[in-house]
Each structure stands twice: as structure tokens, then as C-alpha cells.
Amino acid sequence: MTFRTKLFVLFMVALLLSVGVVAVGVTVVTRQAFQESNRAHSEALVAQFEREFERHKQDIVHRVQGIADAEATVRMAIDLSRPKSDVSVYVNDARGVSQSHQLDFLDFAGDDGSIISSNEWPARFGYKIDWLTQPQDWASLGAFLMKVDAPDGPVLGLMSVSVVRVGDKNLYVLGGERLDKDFLASLVLPSGMRALLYMDLDPNFQAANLVDPSGPVLQADRFASFVEQERQQPATRTFKISWTPDASSAESFHALPLLGRQGELLGALLVGNSQREVVLLERRILLLAAGVAAMGLLFGLILSWWGAARVTRPVRKLSEGARQVSEGNWGTRVNVRGRNEIGQLALAFNRMTEQLSEQRERLVQAERVAAWRELARRLAHELKNPLFPLQTTVENLQRAKEQSPEQFDEVFRESTGILLSEIENLKKIVGRFSDFAKMPQPEFAPVNLNDTVRGVVKLFESQFGAVGRPPITSELHLDEEPPTIQADEALVRRAIENLVLNAMDAMPAGGVLMLRTTHQNGEVDLEVSDTGTGLTPEECDRLFTPYYTTKHHGTGLGLAIVQSVVSDHGGRISVESEAGVGTSFHIHLPAKPPVRSTSAPVEAAIAEGA
Amino acid sequence: MKRRLSVLLVAISTGLAVGSYSEAAQRPRYGGTLRVEIGAVVNSIDPSTPAASPEEAAAKEEICSLLYERRNSDGTFAGVAGSGAFRIAEWEPGKHLTLEANPDYRGGRAFVDSVEIEMGKTSRDRLLDLEVGKTDFAEIPPEEVRRASDASVRVSASRPDELLSIVFTAGRPLAEDAHAREALARSIDRAAIANFILQKEGEATGGLLPQWSSGTAFLFPPAVDATAAKSLWTQIAGSPRILLGYDANDSLEQSVAERIVVNARDVGIDVAAAAKQGLATNYDATLVRFRLTSPHPAMALARLAAALAPLTGANVDPLAEEAPPQRVYDYERALVNSYRIVPLIWLPRAYGLSLRVRNWNVPAPGEGWPFADVWLGDAQ
Numbered sequence: 001m002t003f004r005t006k007l008f009v010l011f012m013v014a015l016l017l018s019v020g021v022v023a024v025g026v027t028v029v030t031r032q033a034f035q036e037s038n039r040a041h042s043e044a045l046v047a048q049f050e051r052e053f054e055r056h057k058q059d060i061v062h063r064v065q066g067i068a069d070a071e072a073t074v075r076m077a078i079d080l081s082r083p084k085s086d087v088s089v090y091v092n093d094a095r096g097v098s099q100s101h102q103l104d105f106l107d108f109a110g111d112d113g114s115i116i117s118s119n120e121w122p123a124r125f126g127y128k129i130d131w132l133t134q135p136q137d138w139a140s141l142g143a144f145l146m147k148v149d150a151p152d153g154p155v156l157g158l159m160s161v162s163v164v165r166v167g168d169k170n171l172y173v174l175g176g177e178r179l180d181k182d183f184l185a186s187l188v189l190p191s192g193m194r195a196l197l198y199m200d201l202d203p204n205f206q207a208a209n210l211v212d213p214s215g216p217v218l219q220a221d222r223f224a225s226f227v228e229q230e231r232q233q234p235a236t237r238t239f240k241i242s243w244t245p246d247a248s249s250a251e252s253f254h255a256l257p258l259l260g261r262q263g264e265l266l267g268a269l270l271v272g273n274s275q276r277e278v279v280l281l282e283r284r285i286l287l288l289a290a291g292v293a294a295m296g297l298l299f300g301l302i303l304s305w306w307g308a309a310r311v312t313r314p315v316r317k318l319s320e321g322a323r324q325v326s327e328g329n330w331g332t333r334v335n336v337r338g339r340n341e342i343g344q345l346a347l348a349f350n351r352m353t354e355q356l357s358e359q360r361e362r363l364v365q366a367e368r369v370a371a372w373r374e375l376a377r378r379l380a381h382e383l384k385n386p387l388f389p390l391q392t393t394v395e396n397l398q399r400a401k402e403q404s405p406e407q408f409d410e411v412f413r414e415s416t417g418i419l420l421s422e423i424e425n426l427k428k429i430v431g432r433f434s435d436f437a438k439m440p441q442p443e444f445a446p447v448n449l450n451d452t453v454r455g456v457v458k459l460f461e462s463q464f465g466a467v468g469r470p471p472i473t474s475e476l477h478l479d480e481e482p483p484t485i486q487a488d489e490a491l492v493r494r495a496i497e498n499l500v501l502n503a504m505d506a507m508p509a510g511g512v513l514m515l516r517t518t519h520q521n522g523e524v525d526l527e528v529s530d531t532g533t534g535l536t537p538e539e540c541d542r543l544f545t546p547y548y549t550t551k552h553h554g555t556g557l558g559l560a561i562v563q564s565v566v567s568d569h570g571g572r573i574s575v576e577s578e579a580g581v582g583t584s585f586h587i588h589l590p591a592k593p594p595v596r597s598t599s600a601p602v603e604a605a606i607a608e609g610a
Numbered sequence: 611m612k613r614r615l616s617v618l619l620v621a622i623s624t625g626l627a628v629g630s631y632s633e634a635a636q637r638p639r640y641g642g643t644l645r646v647e648i649g650a651v652v653n654s655i656d657p658s659t660p661a662a663s664p665e666e667a668a669a670k671e672e673i674c675s676l677l678y679e680r681r682n683s684d685g686t687f688a689g690v691a692g693s694g695a696f697r698i699a700e701w702e703p704g705k706h707l708t709l710e711a712n713p714d715y716r717g718g719r720a721f722v723d724s725v726e727i728e729m730g731k732t733s734r735d736r737l738l739d740l741e742v743g744k745t746d747f748a749e750i751p752p753e754e755v756r757r758a759s760d761a762s763v764r765v766s767a768s769r770p771d772e773l774l775s776i777v778f779t780a781g782r783p784l785a786e787d788a789h790a791r792e793a794l795a796r797s798i799d800r801a802a803i804a805n806f807i808l809q810k811e812g813e814a815t816g817g818l819l820p821q822w823s824s825g826t827a828f829l830f831p832p833a834v835d836a837t838a839a840k841s842l843w844t845q846i847a848g849s850p851r852i853l854l855g856y857d858a859n860d861s862l863e864q865s866v867a868e869r870i871v872v873n874a875r876d877v878g879i880d881v882a883a884a885a886k887q888g889l890a891t892n893y894d895a896t897l898v899r900f901r902l903t904s905p906h907p908a909m910a911l912a913r914l915a916a917a918l919a920p921l922t923g924a925n926v927d928p929l930a931e932e933a934p935p936q937r938v939y940d941y942e943r944a945l946v947n948s949y950r951i952v953p954l955i956w957l958p959r960a961y962g963l964s965l966r967v968r969n970w971n972v973p974a975p976g977e978g979w980p981f982a983d984v985w986l987g988d989a990q
Contacts, residue, residue, distance in 0.1 A: 089756065091806040123868035125806050126799070127876070151868060151883075 470510030506532025675978025770956030780923025
């Protein structure tokens with residue numbers, strides 16, 4: 001991943017995080033605001049409902065009181081206050097009176113609580129309502145809830161009691177409305193609100209006991225747990241039901257316990273408030289926020305891409321410059337303007353490459369001088385060795401001519417032999433230097449490295465076991481299927497021969513010479529190892545320097561030639577050695593020699609990268 | 611004519627006029643149309659065609675008694691339609707029937723020229739029409755008698771001759787349980803039914819014959835025995851419910867059924883009252899009205915037992931219509947103690963009359979409307 005991409009990703013992540021945090025914050029704040037608003041709205045609706053409910057209670061109280069105050073009722077009370085009054089004549093009165101006063105329940109009860117006339121259950125005349133005669137200030141009690149016995153079973157009623165007192169006799173008027181779907185339908189409720197009634201008439205939750213103004217509630221079982229909570233512990237509580245997976249279908253409910261005169265739970269009013277409008281409004285706001293965030297992200301994406309490109313352009317110039325420097329293009333310069341850190345870095349880079357060029361130039365000159373000095377020292381050393389015998393021999397000839405003319409011929413013959421031998425030695429020295437100077441350019445052709453290795457070993461086989469020297473054992477570990485590489489076999493053979501010769505020189509006491517070939521991805525590796533005396537790390541560092549040798553009679557050109565050959569083939573050579581253990585040379589040769597390319601200008605390379 | 615004279619003589623001598631009207635001082639007159647309203651809807655006046663409801667059957671029998679000359683011993687009508695005091699002048703089934711006086715009637719021509727019978731009138735409409743003088747004769751349910759009297763309607767009521775009873779249906783498991791039958795019978799407060807629902811226009815009874823007929827009704831007291839009822843009911847396994855059927859068109863039966871439910875529930879008996887639909891065998895028990903067809907106790911009891919036997923499945927020996935009183939009592943006692951028929955109330959027949967109706971005599975059990983003897987005077 002490029003620096004530009006990383007920077008772009010970083011920008012985007014930062015942008016995403018920022019937008020995300022803002023979006024979440026807006027969402028949370030918006031939701032809290034809506035929830036708060038919705039809660040307040042719901043509470044207002046519930047308060048309105050409670051007022052409406054209270055109004056109904058008052059209305060029932062007034063209607064029952066109206067019946068008690070009616071002339072017919074007073075006449076009935078007067079009649080019933082007389083001894084041996086006939087109560088049977090009033091047995092059907094409750095029905096007509098309740099209809100005229102629009103009451104579902106109406107009972108006239110005598111002084112002992114016996115029912116004289118009942119609208120909801122006419123057949124119950126004569127039975128007593130015991131609680132009616134208990135001391136109670138009915139006027140202050142107002143309307144209350146109770147279970148009313150009806151022919152079809154108990155039902156819930158919102159009841160009120162009025163008492164008509166004549167003399168010491170009471171006539172009780174017990175009237176009220178049935179709490180059912182019709183009662184709910186009569187309530188004036190705000191839009192979006194509905195009221196449900198659960199009548200706690202059975203020991204367990206019964207779906208049929210939950211009604212709304214239209215009748216039994218659909219999916220009533222969804223309320224079971226909440227109603228059960230209310231049954232266990234009557235209290236005002238809220239809960240929410242989602243009718244479908246869509247959140248807009250949710251409905252929040254306020255459960256209001258309906259308690260009787262004794263505080264017993266008789267039912268629960270569930271005031272429902274649809275969340276649809278709130279959810280839809282919240283969704284619209286969130287959608288708008290998401291749109292704005294998406295636009296911001298898109299804008300940020302473009303801006304980040306452009307910004308990353310702009311920020312990384314000088315860095316990439318520097319990177320390309322560094323790469324060219326690494327390839328040896330010491331004169332590379334980067335063109336970065338600006339006074340910021342990147343600009344200063346570019347200036348430093350340019351100064352660095354400038355100094356590197358200058359130092360390299362100085363180093364080359366120094367090395368060149370050192371090389372010439374070494375060459376001169378080596379030449380002097382190499383030439384001085386034969387010159388001393390030459391001088392001694394000539395002096396012996398002169399001394400023999402002057403002091404022993406009779407032996408001169410014999411001395412002359414010996415001396416001329418020595419002179420010729422030393423001169424020949426000098427010619428060899430000069431020839432080796434000449435050969436190094438005349439290293440030819442390789443001529444590439446398909447080469448099987450295994451064949452070359454075998455040829456070299458065969459050449460030296462006789463010397464490995466020569467008489468008078470400790471034997472050297474050769475081991476070949478050749479790749480079974482070596483690839484054919486493009487190389488100059490003569491030069492490669494010469495390099496291998498030099499390595500073998502060095503190995504033999506390193507094993508004066510004999511040892512093992514191992515040659516190994518391997519290949520990978522079409523490239524071959526050659527390892528030449530000996531079990532000789534080994535080299536010190538300092539010697540390893542200078543081993544391939546021309547004219548450097550660790551031997552008394554070496555020219556220091558052998559390994560320099562090897563390195564030159566390997567380099568001309570685009571390969572690499574390295575050495576591993578441990579004193580007293582041995583030395584290993586590793587040569588890596590590519591399948592094909594590299595085509596030496598000219599380094600492109602930094603600006604062009606960056607332009608391509610961009 | 612001979613009959614007419616005898617009626618006049620009786621009216622004058624015995625002063626059987628209803629209320630304070632001094633009919634004996636007035637001479638009977640011929641002519642006029644007697645306007646009659648009934649609640650039943652009669653779709654056929656052919657005696658051989660079965661009626662759709664007890665109410666229709668009763669009304670049909672009254673009409674036929676006007677059209678036919680006489681009845682056979684088994685209660686069927688003899689002769690042809692129109693051989694009676696009246697014959698059909700206009701007939702619109704289910705709605706309207708106009709009868710005209712038959713001048714060839716063996717018992718003498720009726721005083722009124724015609725009788726117009728309007729059908730399907732509710733008791734409320736009948737009472738209102740009586741109040742405003744729109745009709746001359748209408749049946750009044752016993753429970754409405756008091757209200758009618760309070761409304762200054764001229765009311766004539768017979769002696770109680772219609773028995774309202776619970777009849778257990780043979781074959782139903784609960785009906786076959788003697789404990790269940792007796793428990794229900796002992797739980798019912800018949801006096802309250804008579805006093806409140808019937809407004810004291812009926813008689814609570816524990817027997818199958820009225821006191822005025824048998825003279826032994828007091829031996830069948832209608833007392834409530836809640837303790838015994840509870841005890842009997844607890845001996846029944848499980849938690850059974852007695853399904854009690856009543857005639858959907860009969861408000862009195864509905865009120866009585868509801869009261870029975872209340873009484874039964876008070877002692878722990880589970881009774882459900884429902885309007886009858888379909889066969890009576892769908893119910894454990896039903897409310898049944900039986901009108902006496904004879905004032906003679908043996909005859910009345912024999913016919914009652916015979917009429918209800920298909921429903922009760924009681925396998926009792928038939929009672930001879932000439933049986934002595936002891937046999938009648940034993941027979942009645944056996945039926946009552948079986949609790950397959952639980953007598954509740956004796957009901958009177960009540961009629962509302964306009965002020966111009968003269969010479970009205972309440973018909974005895976087994977007799978039809980005596981329209982042939984009625985004549986129309988001034989409304990004052």
C-alpha cells in the first residue's frame with residue numbers, strides 16, 4: 001500500500017469516524033428529544049383521558065342523584081316507608097328509569113338492602129346487597145368501580161349510590177354504566193390515542209376480557225404479561241408493543257389500574273398512543289442527516305484523494321530520488337519547493353546526494369591512487385624477487401671471471417641457466433598482469449553448469465592425488481536437472497578453476513573439496529567449499545580486491561578475476577569462512593545476463609507513478 | 611233465542627257484570643262490530659293444520675270455537691267451519707280475520723253483527739288500544755293486569771286455570787337424575803314469582819291442580835327448602851349445569867326462567883336459561899304452560915298427564931276421568947313427587963274490555979270466548 005493510499009485511507013477513516021460520531025450524536029440527541037417530547041405528549045394525553053374519565057364519573061353521580069331526586073323515586077321512598085307496603089309494584093320500575101337516564105345498571109334497594117327493582121338483572125328482586133347498608137358517606141365517595149352481577153356473569157361497572165331517606169327508612173339508588181367497549185367508545189379521546197379496557201373478571205388473563213371501542217382486541221395475548229404485572233402489583237406503568245417488525249407500528253401504553261372501593265383490582269385501562277407519527281418524523285430527520293453525511297463523505301472522499309496526492313507528491317519525489325541513488329545515479333536531484341518539513345527534507349536530500357557525489361569522486365580518486373600504489377608495490381615485489389637472483393648470478397659470473405677463469409665456463413653454464421629461468425619467471429609475471437588487463441567481454445551462449453563443473457574437476461583430478469602432497473578428496477553434489485543459463489563457458493570455467501586452485505592452496509595438508517550446484521526459478525547457485533585453514537573476517541572483506549593475496553606467491557588477481565566474471569554475468573559472489581574449518585564461495589548466476597538499463601529521470605519516474 | 615233469553619235472565623238475576631256497570635238495567639241490542647286484538651299470528655284456521663307455536667294454537671282454538679258448532683269429547687271440533695255462532699267473512703292469514711254472525715246458528719244468532727280480529731298485536735299495543743277505545747277486546751298477560759288496572763282499563767280475569775311448570779325432558783342425563791330434579795324444585799321461590807313477576811295475579815303452587823278445582827292444593831305447599839336443595843345438589847357428581855328452555859316469545863316465561871336461575875344459583879345450582887330453539891329435547895328442562903280444559907279435577911289431571919307424558923317420559927297409569935278424589939290426589943302426589951313436572955304458578959286468563967262491551971262472562975276452563983253472548987252498548 002502506497003503512502004498516498006495510506007494517507008487517503010487515514011483521511012477517510014478520520015472522516016468516517018468524525019461523521020459517525022456526529023451522526024450518532026445527532027441520532028442520540030434527536031431520539032432523546034423525541035422521546036422526551038413523546039413522553040410529555042403521552043402524559044398530557046393520559047391526563048386528558050383521566051379528566052375525561054373523571055368527567056364520566058361525575059356525570060354518573062349526577063345522573064344517579066337525579067334519579068334519587070326525582071318525584072317518582074321520592075314517592076316510592078315514601079310508600080316504602082309505610083308499614084306493610086307492597087314493594088312488588090315497583091319491581092319493573094328500574095328498567096324504565098334506567099332507560100330514561102341512560103344507565104346500564106340501576107337498582108332500587110330497600111332499607112335492609114333488599115333489591116326492589118333491578119334493571120340489569122330484574123330477576124334478582126328480593127335479594128340483599130349487604131354492602132349497601134354499611135355506613136358510608138356515599139355522596140363524598142362519588143363514582144366507584146365494582147363488579148356487578150349480571151345474568152351472563154359479573155361485569156365491570158362505574159357506579160354511584162344515592163340515598164333517599166324518608167323518616168328512618170332509606171331507599172338506595174344504585175346506578176351506573178357498564179365498563180365495556182361502548183363505554184370506551186363514549187370517551188372523547190385525542191387523535192392517535194385509543195383506550196383499551198381489561199376487565200379482571202377471571203383468575204387468569206383472558207384475551208376476551210380485553211376490549212377496545214370496536215370489541216375484542218386483536219393479538220390480545222401480547223398484553224398478557226403486562227396485564228399480569230398489573231394484576232400482581234397494581235400501579236401506573238408504561239410499556240410499548242411493536243405490532244410488526246416495523247418500528248412505526250409501535251404503540252406505547254399507559255396502564256392505569258382500576259380499583260374498587262376496597263382497593264381491590266378490578267381491571268386496567270390501557271391508554272395507547274401510536275408511535276407512528278413520531279417514528280416517521282424521526283426517520284425523516286435521520287434520513288436527512290444520513291443524506292448530509294453521505295454528501296459530506298463524498299466531498300471528503302474527493303478532498304482526501306486530492307489532499308493525499310498533494311501531500312505525498314514531494315515524498316514520492318524523494319522516494320524516487322532515493323531509489324535512483326540506490327541504483328548508483330549519484331547525481332539525482334529532487335525538485336520540491338516549499339519551506340515545510342518536506343521542502344527541508346528535499347533540500348537535505350539534494351545536499352546529501354551532492355555530498356555523496358563529491359565524496360564518491362574523492363573516494364574513487366583515492367582508490368585509484370591506492371590501486372596504483374598497490375600495483376606498484378606488487379609489481380615491485382614481484383619484479384624484485386627475480387631481480388635479486390639475476391643480480392647474484394651476474395655478480396657470480398663477474399667474480400668467477402676475475403678469480404677463477406678455469407671454472408668460469410662451468411659457472412657460466414649454471415649462471416646462464418639461472419638467468420634464463422628468472423627471466424622466464426619475469427615473463428610469466430608480466431604475462432599474468434597482462435592477462436588481467438586484457439579480460440575479454442563475455443560471449444553468452446547456453447551453458448550447462450554441471451558439465452563445466454565436471455570438466456574443471458576432471459582437469460584437476462590428477463593434482464588432487466599427486467605424489468608428494470597430501471591427498472584432496474573431491475565431492476560433487478550436482479543438481480539433477482540444472483537449467484541451462486546464458487553464460488560464457490570459458491570465463492565461467494576460468495572462474496571455477498581459480499576457486500579450485502585457491503581451495504587446493506588452502507588445503508596444504510589435504511582435505512575435502514566440495515562443489516554443489518542448485519537451481520531456483522531458472523537461476524543457478526554454485527558453492528565451492530574446502531576444509532582448509534580458513535580466513536579471518538578482515539581477509540574476507542578484502543578478498544576480491546585486485547592484487548590482494550594471502551599467499552606468499554600469489555598475484556592477488558585470481559579472486560578479482562572470479563568477481564569480474566561473475567559481475568559480467570549479472571551474478572553475485574559471496575564468501576563464508578571460519579578459521580580452522582574452511583571456506584565456502586557462493587556464486588549466484590541468473591538465467592540470462594541483465595540488460596543494463598539507463599536510470600530514468602526522477603521527474604519522469606514520478607510522473608509515471610502518479 | 612232461547613239461549614239469549616236465558617243469558618239475559620241470568621245477567622239480570624245474578625248481576626255478573628264486571629265493575630260497576632249496571633248491564634241488567636239495559637236491554638240487549640243487536641248489531642255492531644266487536645273489535646278484537648290478539649297477540650298471536652294465526653296462519654290457518656283449519657283445525658287439522660298444526661300450529662307453529664302454543665300461542666297460535668291457543669288463539670286458533672278460540673277462533674275455531676266461534677266457527678264450529680260443538681266439540682267432541684276428545685276436544686276436537688265437530689261439524690263444518692261456519693256452523694258455529696260466526697262464519698268467515700274476510701280472512702287474511704296471519705293478519706286479519708273478520709267473522710260475521712251466523713243467523714242459522716243453532717244456539718241463536720249472536721248479538722253483534724261481526725267480529726274483527728287483528729293479529730300480531732303486542733301486549734303494549736293492545737293495552738294502548740284499549741285505553742284509547744280503539745279495540746273492544748284484548749287478551750292481557752297476567753303480569754300486565756296490574757298496570758292495566760292502574761291505567762283504568764276494564765279488566766276481567768278468570769280463576770287461575772293455566773299452570774306454568776318446569777317439565778324435565780326425558781332422556782337427558784340431568785333430567786333423569788332425581789336429585790337434580792328435586793334440588794331445583796326445592797330451590798325455587800314460587801311466592802316471589804307470583805308476587806313480583808305476576809304482580810299477585812297468579813298463585814304459587816306445589817300441586818298440579820288449582821285449589822278451586824281439587825280442593826287439595828294446600829297439601830302441596832310451594833315452600834322453598836334451600837338446605838335440602840343444597841344437600842341434594844351436592845350429591846351430584848361433577849359440576850353439571852341445567853339447561854332450562856323457555857319460549858322466546860313469552861316474556862313471562864323469560865322472567866320466570868331468569869328468576870329460577872337466580873334462586874338456583876343462590877343454593878349453588880348451576881342453571882342456564884335460554885330461549886328455546888328447535889326441539890325441547892335439546893334442553894334438560896323447559897317451562898311449559900298448560901291450560902285446564904276442564905274444571906273437573908280428574909279430567910284436568912288426566913289430560914295434563916297425557917299432554918306432558920311425551921315430554922317427561924313418565925310411565926304412569928292413565929287416570930280415569932271419573933276417578934274418585936282420593937285416586938286423583940294419589941295420582942297427583944305421585945306425579946309431583948317424581949319431580950318430572952315441577953308446578954310453579956297458576957295463572958289466570960285476563961281480558962281487557964272496552965266500556966261498550968256488555969254481558970261479558972269469563973269463560974270457564976275448556977270454554978272459548980263467549981262472543982255470541984256479548985252485545986255492544988254505549989261507551990258511557
